[in-house]
Amino acid sequence: MIIVSEDFPIRVEQRGAVAIWTIDRADRANALSRPTLLAFGKLAREAAQNPSIHAVVVTGAGDKAFCAGADLKERQGMTENDVRVQVALYRTELGPLDRSPKPVVAAINGAALGGGLELALCCDLRVAAAHAQLGLPETSLGILPGAGGTQRLPRVVGEARAKEMILLARRLTADEALAWGLVNRVTPAGKGVVDDAVEWIRPIAEGAPIAQAAALEAIDRSFDTTLELGLELEKVSYDRTVVSEDRREALAAFAEKRKPVFKGR
Numbered sequence: 001m002i003i004v005s006e007d008f009p010i011r012v013e014q015r016g017a018v019a020i021w022t023i024d025r026a027d028r029a030n031a032l033s034r035p036t037l038l039a040f041g042k043l044a045r046e047a048a049q050n051p052s053i054h055a056v057v058v059t060g061a062g063d064k065a066f067c068a069g070a071d072l073k074e075r076q077g078m079t080e081n082d083v084r085v086q087v088a089l090y091r092t093e094l095g096p097l098d099r100s101p102k103p104v105v106a107a108i109n110g111a112a113l114g115g116g117l118e119l120a121l122c123c124d125l126r127v128a129a130a131h132a133q134l135g136l137p138e139t140s141l142g143i144l145p146g147a148g149g150t151q152r153l154p155r156v157v158g159e160a161r162a163k164e165m166i167l168l169a170r171r172l173t174a175d176e177a178l179a180w181g182l183v184n185r186v187t188p189a190g191k192g193v194v195d196d197a198v199e200w201i202r203p204i205a206e207g208a209p210i211a212q213a214a215a216l217e218a219i220d221r222s223f224d225t226t227l228e229l230g231l232e233l234e235k236v237s238y239d240r241t242v243v244s245e246d247r248r249e250a251l252a253a254f255a256e257k258r259k260p261v262f263k264g265r
């Protein structure tokens with residue numbers, strides 16, 4: 001079991017096939033300290049190898065903040081070089097989450113600002129509580145979103161809307177974020193965002209892991225390529241599913257009029 005501490009500030013639990021990772025730093029609005037980034041890297045690398053995890057939900061403790069981005073208190077004591085080293089950590093330690101073969105869902109329980117929204121952008125899907133706010137305020141602080149925000153936000157909402165959010169330091173409400181496609185779903189009133197996210201992704205938890213990983217890889221790589229090459233990549237991903245036991249199980253289940261039981265093989 002992992003004990004939550006300042007050195008490892010992420011609470012880990014498992015509900016069935018879904019791992020839930022909660023940044024447990026409510027007193028700092030769940031900001032991303034160096035140990036928090038290292039913990040994400042460690043968990044994402046381990047989850048990629050763990051067959052009992054089919055999906056991951058990332059959230060923050062409490063209901064005020066999902067994550068307020070960089071830990072500005074930790075940053076106060078840093079030199080310019082320390083800041084550069086810390087920004088590089090976003091890439092090395094959140095990269096494994098972004099590239100995770102298991103679907104990752106952000107359950108945005110409150111404000112997702114700066115690096116907090118960039119963390120959510122590393123996830124494949126985003127579910128927001130109705131009171132959540134989402135924004136990249138960095139340019140109003142004399143910097144720019146340096147944890148992937150300038151690259152991942154336009155891929156999700158398009159160039160014009162990304163420029164509007166970044167240049168105007170504009171915060172969106174959950175409903176605005178839904179309308180812009182920045183979040184996939186807003187949790188209905190009276191429900192907790194984590195419970196809602198876990199319920200919503202049941203088809204993933206019960207689904208075929210090889211097919212999901214292959215689909216994620218094909219979709220993620222589509223942004224960096226031509227259509228022709230992308231279609232080749234899709235074929236390579238498809239071939240991985242053709243040889244799987246899960247594909248044969250789905251066909252057998254269809255013939256026998258029952259639900260398939262997938263084993264990730």
Ligand code: COA
Pocket residue numbers: 026027028029031064065067068069070071072073074111113114115137138141
């Ligand atoms: N780093 C470190 N500590 C942070 C923090 C951050 N990024 N953001 C908030 N905190 C701390 C606050 O200083 C406060 O601690 P204190 O009581 O010791 O002063 C505590 O977290 C709670 O924050 P508070 O502002 O009182 O809570 P709130 O619920 O009213 O508002 C936020 C929450 C996240 C909306 C607000 O704190 C905020 O806007 N933070 C700045 C986010 C930001 O600009 N991030 C971009 C960085 S590039």
